[in-house]
Amino acid sequence: MERKEFIRYLGLGAxxxxxxxxNVNQSDDGDAEACLESPRETTGPFPTKxxxxxxxxxxxxxxxxxxxxxxxxxxxxxxxxxxLPGALVDIWHCDRDGYYSEYGGTRMQSANLxxxxxxxxxxxxxANGVATFTTIFPGWYRGRAPHIHVEIFDSTGKSLLVxxxxxxxxxxxxxxxxxxxxxxxxxxxxxxxxxxxxxxSLDNQMASVSGSIAKGLIxxxxxxxxx
Numbered sequence: 059m060e061r062k063e064f065i066r067y068l069g070l071g072a073x074x075x076x077x078x079x080x081n082v083n084q085s086d087d088g089d090a091e092a093c094l095e096s097p098r099e100t101t102g103p104f105p106t107k108x109x110x111x112x113x114x115x116x117x118x119x120x121x122x123x124x125x126x127x128x129x130x131x132x133x134x135x136x137x138x139x140x141x142l143p144g145a146l147v148d149i150w151h152c153d154r155d156g157y158y159s160e161y162g163g164t165r166m167q168s169a170n171l172x173x174x175x176x177x178x179x180x181x182x183x184x185a186n187g188v189a190t191f192t193t194i195f196p197g198w199y200r201g202r203a204p205h206i207h208v209e210i211f212d213s214t215g216k217s218l219l220v221x222x223x224x225x226x227x228x229x230x231x232x233x234x235x236x237x238x239x240x241x242x243x244x245x246x247x248x249x250x251x252x253x254x255x256x257x258x259s260l261d262n263q264m265a266s267v268s269g270s271i272a273k274g275l276i277x278x279x280x281x282x283x284x285x
């Protein structure tokens with residue numbers, strides 16, 4: 059990871075919470091007038107080491123938290139933002155306590171979870187460009203707003219985009235203050251606006267979240283790549 063990316067990562071410098079679907083502007087007849095590629099971000103210090111081994115839809119493993127169904131739609135900028143079927147979508151995020159699997163025992167993460175592989179997975183987009191996962195609502199850790207990492211590959215395995223998905227303050231506050239049987243650390247210490255990753259691109263990375271704590275959450279997000 060380049061030094062400037064590492065500094066940026068550290069952040070120096072019924073419930074319905076709609077996100078902002080800002081990548082595509084459409085005219086009344088449905089044609090794309092503007093089709094913007096989603097923001098590119100660093101993979102961070104905890105990327106999946108061998109994502110091809112995790113062709114799974116339910117990525118929870120032994121981690122507990124509020125269940126969340128994730129639906130990520132991939133669109134192709136070079137094809138008028140039409141759906142991109144057959145793309146490979148990798149996601150990974152921390153658990154309810156802010157820890158990542160496959161890493162640990164270092165200054166970056168004290169809990170040693172190198173032998174665990176939870177909350178990491180890969181799915182292929184369907185005919186509508188949608189990849190679906192079952193996971194939990196992520197926790198948070200110092201210096202970052204809650205988020206999910208995403209990397210998209212074409213069908214040959216070529217990386218097209220690395221980005222991240224953000225959550226509104228409202229949904230985070232609701233989960234962290236009401237689902238205290240899982241989330242015991244209170245509200246996150248870093249807002250989206252002061253987060254070193256999201257501060258300059260939040261509108262294009264905000265998830266739409268619906269559902270409820272009692273019955274589970276549904277995350278929808280659209281990501282635009284160029285291929």
